[in-house]
Amino acid sequence: xSELQRLFLDSILSKxxxxxxxxxxxxxxxxxxxxxxxxxxxxxxxxxxxxxxxxGWLLNSILPAYYDPLNPxxxxxxxxxxxxxxxxxxxxxxxxxxxxxxxxxxxxxxGSQLLIQxxxxxxxxxxVVNSAYVLGSFILFVLIASIKEEILVSDASPVFKSYSTIxxxxxxLALGIIGFQLI
Amino acid sequence: xxxxxxxxxxxxxxxLLPLLGGTTNLYQSLIIALSAIIISIIIKYIADTFTFExxxxxxxxxxxxxxxxxxxxxxxxxIFPFFEMYTNIYLLLLGVTPLIYIGASSTEHHFFxxxxxxxxxxxxxxxxxxxxxxxxxxxxxxxxxGYPPFGFVxxxxxxxxxxxxxxxxxxxxxxxxxxxNKQDEGSEKIV
Numbered sequence: 446x447s448e449l450q451r452l453f454l455d456s457i458l459s460k461x462x463x464x465x466x467x468x469x470x471x472x473x474x475x476x477x478x479x480x481x482x483x484x485x486x487x488x489x490x491x492x493x494x495x496x497x498x499x500x501g502w503l504l505n506s507i508l509p510a511y512y513d514p515l516n517p518x519x520x521x522x523x524x525x526x527x528x529x530x531x532x533x534x535x536x537x538x539x540x541x542x543x544x545x546x547x548x549x550x551x552x553x554x555x556g557s558q559l560l561i562q563x564x565x566x567x568x569x570x571x572x573v574v575n576s577a578y579v580l581g582s583f584i585l586f587v588l589i590a591s592i593k594e595e596i597l598v599s600d601a602s603p604v605f606k607s608y609s610t611i612x613x614x615x616x617x618l619a620l621g622i623i624g625f626q627l628i
Numbered sequence: 629x630x631x632x633x634x635x636x637x638x639x640x641x642x643x644l645l646p647l648l649g650g651t652t653n654l655y656q657s658l659i660i661a662l663s664a665i666i667i668s669i670i671i672k673y674i675a676d677t678f679t680f681e682x683x684x685x686x687x688x689x690x691x692x693x694x695x696x697x698x699x700x701x702x703x704x705x706x707i708f709p710f711f712e713m714y715t716n717i718y719l720l721l722l723g724v725t726p727l728i729y730i731g732a733s734s735t736e737h738h739f740f741x742x743x744x745x746x747x748x749x750x751x752x753x754x755x756x757x758x759x760x761x762x763x764x765x766x767x768x769x770x771x772x773x774g775y776p777p778f779g780f781v782x783x784x785x786x787x788x789x790x791x792x793x794x795x796x797x798x799x800x801x802x803x804x805x806x807x808x809n810k811q812d813e814g815s816e817k818i819v
Contacts, residue, residue, distance in 0.1 A: 517694060542638060543733025544726060548686050552724035555694075556645075563717055604800050608640060612792035619785030 449573050456577035480590045487586035489534050490550075491579040494557055497527040498575045501558035502566075516562060524554040585615065635738060636798060639745045640791070643727035647753055648787045649718035654766050656714040657754025663700045664722050665743050670696060672731025672739055689732055690723075697723035749794065756790050757781050 501523045505516055528547050531537050537547045557578060561571055592614050596606050633641075640647070643664070650660035671689055678685045701720045705712045722728060727746060731739045758764055761782030763771035771777060780786045 517698070521694075540735075542642075542730075543735035544729055545686055548690060548729065549726055551690060552645075552726060556721050556724045559721065560717065604796070604803055607795070607799055608637060609792045609796040609799065612788050612795070616785045616788035616792060619788060620780065 449569065452570060453573050453577045456574045457581040480587060480594070483590040484587055486536065487583050489531065489536055490553075491583045491586075493527050493530050494553060494582075495575060495579045496530075497523050497554050498557055498561055498578070499572075500526070502561055502568075502571050502575075505562055506568075516559075520555050520558040520562075523558065524551055527554040585618075588618070589615075634802070635741050636745050636749075636795070636802075638730075638736075639727065639742055639749060640795060642730065643725060643746050643749075644791075645721060645725050646718050647749060647791055648784065649721075650716065651750060651754040651757055651787065652716075652782060653714065653758040653762065653764070654751070654754045655711070656716070657750045659704065659711060659714055660719055660722070661747050661750035663697075663704070663719060664725065664728055665747060667693065667696045667700065667722055668728045668731055668739075668743060671728060675732035685732070686729075689729060693728055694723035697721065749791075752794050753787070753790050756794070757787065760790075761786055 501520050504519050504523065505513075508515070508519070528537065528550060531550060532547065537545075537550060539546055541549055561574060561578075564570075564574065566574060589611055592611060596610055599606070601610075646660050646664060651657045671693060674692065675685065675689055678688075697720055700722070701715065704715055704719070727742065730736050730742050736742070755765065758766075759770065760778040761776055761780070763769065763773070763776035776782070778786065781790060
């Protein structure tokens with residue numbers, strides 16, 4: 446397996462740090478009543494994250510190394526651009542437990558740029574990691590929506606109809622991916 | 629599943645990032661949990677003093693959260709160099725964790741319950757991950773070196789599993805408690 450293929454598999458799930466954001470907060474924003482709606486919303490979110498990550502990396506690479514302390518400011522500006530795009534698509538209206546939705550999306554947008562920058566990737570590696578991040582997250586959106594639908598209609602005890610089952614399912618999926626990496 | 633979420637569930641969703649990334653061992657969990665709680669308290673009290681436009685309030689709070697997490701990160705690795713090995717990028721990313729802004733929310737009124745649940749969860753996940761994934765606790769070797777009971781727990785999938793199991797245990801206990809209370813109330817009525 447080549448270095449890039451391994452990096453892709455690593456980043457898609459088992460070392461997909463941006464997934465932690467997606468699962469915690471973004472999933473609540475993306476998730477809808479039907480799998481089709483979740484898929485469309487998920488596409489909008491992950492495509493925005495993908496573009497913003499590339500933009501943040503490019504701006505970070507263009508600037509000389511002594512401007513590195515300004516990275517948070519650069520990422521903040523690109524994040525605001527992402528917020529504007531999603532607001533234009535009408536995805537950031539309303540609140541979530543008293544927090545405005547546009548504040549919630551700042552985390553995933555800003556954090557994933559910071560995570561990619563901390564990896565000191567070259568352009569091909571950044572593209573591989575970025576693609577794996579968004580692909581892994583998108584697949585999980587759809588998978589979780591399906592798992593959730595199954596859980597709700599199942600005969601399981603109410604205590605299992607909770608987020609613990611979803612997290613356990615993701616853990617199993619991640620272990621499966623690790624199995625592939627060992628090949 | 630999404631209606632009437634408990635505080636624990638909200639903590640789980642809003643604080644999943646440090647729960648998964650900042651709990652490789654107990655020291656790291658303690659540092660990140662305490663830093664998050666202190667930042668949350670600062671943000672809550674500053675938010676209480678704000679009287680101006682709604683949107684501006686959130687932008688300023690977010691800037692403050694990011695700045696505070698940077699200050700904590702730099703302070704910890706400079707004042708306590710020993711702790712550097714226990715901090716990671718997740719300390720830096722506390723500023724983008726929604727849970728630290730919960731004190732500024734207009735609808736959530738149990739600020740200290742959120743912090744308590746978050747702290748307990750962080751400690752539990754950190755302790756279990758260190759014991760099972762590394763075979764140590766607070767750096768003290770419990771098992772034969774190099775042979776942890778469940779090595780995969782120190783990695784990302786293990787973190788998901790530990791969080792899931794702890795959440796399940798807490799949820800089962802909570803439901804049993806509610807059930808027992810209802811039964812007690814019922815028996816009192818019969819008497």
